[in-house]
Amino acid sequence: MxxxxxxxxxxxxxGVLNVTPDSFSDGGVHLEPGTAAAAARRMIEGGxxxxxxxxxxxxxxxxxxxxxxxxxxxxxxxDRLGGEVPVxxxxxxxxxxxxxxxxxxxxxxxxxxxxxxxxxxxxxAGGDAYLCLMHMQGEPRTMQVxxxxxxxxxxxxxxxxxxxxxxxxxxxxxxxxxLDPGIGFGKTVEQNLELVRRLxxxxxxxxxxxVGFSRKSSLRRLTxxxxxxxxxxxxxxxxxxxxxxxxxxxxxRPHVDALTVAGAIA
Ligand code: HH2
Numbered sequence: 001m002x003x004x005x006x007x008x009x010x011x012x013x014x015g016v017l018n019v020t021p022d023s024f025s026d027g028g029v030h031l032e033p034g035t036a037a038a039a040a041r042r043m044i045e046g047g048x049x050x051x052x053x054x055x056x057x058x059x060x061x062x063x064x065x066x067x068x069x070x071x072x073x074x075x076x077x078x079d080r081l082g083g084e085v086p087v088x089x090x091x092x093x094x095x096x097x098x099x100x101x102x103x104x105x106x107x108x109x110x111x112x113x114x115x116x117x118x119x120x121x122x123x124x125a126g127g128d129a130y131l132c133l134m135h136m137q138g139e140p141r142t143m144q145v146x147x148x149x150x151x152x153x154x155x156x157x158x159x160x161x162x163x164x165x166x167x168x169x170x171x172x173x174x175x176x177x178x179l180d181p182g183i184g185f186g187k188t189v190e191q192n193l194e195l196v197r198r199l200x201x202x203x204x205x206x207x208x209x210x211v212g213f214s215r216k217s218s219l220r221r222l223t224x225x226x227x228x229x230x231x232x233x234x235x236x237x238x239x240x241x242x243x244x245x246x247x248x249x250x251x252x253r254p255h256v257d258a259l260t261v262a263g264a265i266a
Pocket of ligand 1: 016018020025056109111132
């Protein structure tokens, strides 16, 4: 298996496909498997290198869903894609990751950084999958209540360094892993901005960094606008310029265009 940085060089666009009734911004849009699969194919046509399929919303205030419900949402979409589209599965559950890997998914995107399900590391290791480890303070239900850090960049880096060591100890080769500061997961607007501003602190861990700022509520707070496309593109380009490798986005084509230009300049 080639290292993740070779498979997904800078900048790589990851399209977001939420197969949920209640996601942040696209909840309910892709609930029908055929519609979801068509949207995934359009994302690849638009220049995404991979599509992140998720069956559980992690928006602030959300409760979890059962394994059965998550499988019921995700599996029919992957079956329709038939392994023809590079897919990442946004899950913290071993059973969901296993089902996705069996259907051709190549990356497991775990917002709990292997703290959610003790079986997940073994599934990733045994399934020869790439892995994204994300930082979150608290849990989705309560994480935005009162996020606190003394030094947000240092604390997020220290957490991700520890989770990276854990993953490697569980048999997942380091070269398959990328790290994510978890924009919006237990962070204020200013903490989110500081994480991007000081992305070098995360890059010092030596792994590619994934950033997902697309359509997050911090952008609405900054701009006062409900149309978050321009704000999302700006955040992705800023993250890329500070060293991010993978940008997780909802609106693929505009991000691909912007990052193509930013990459050409860089
Ligand atoms: N953000 C969301 C979900 N999964 N995974 C990673 N690695 N990084 C992120 O920033 C990230 C993520 C939340 O955004 P969205 O998918 O739009 O919403 P929801 O969780 O409500 O489905």
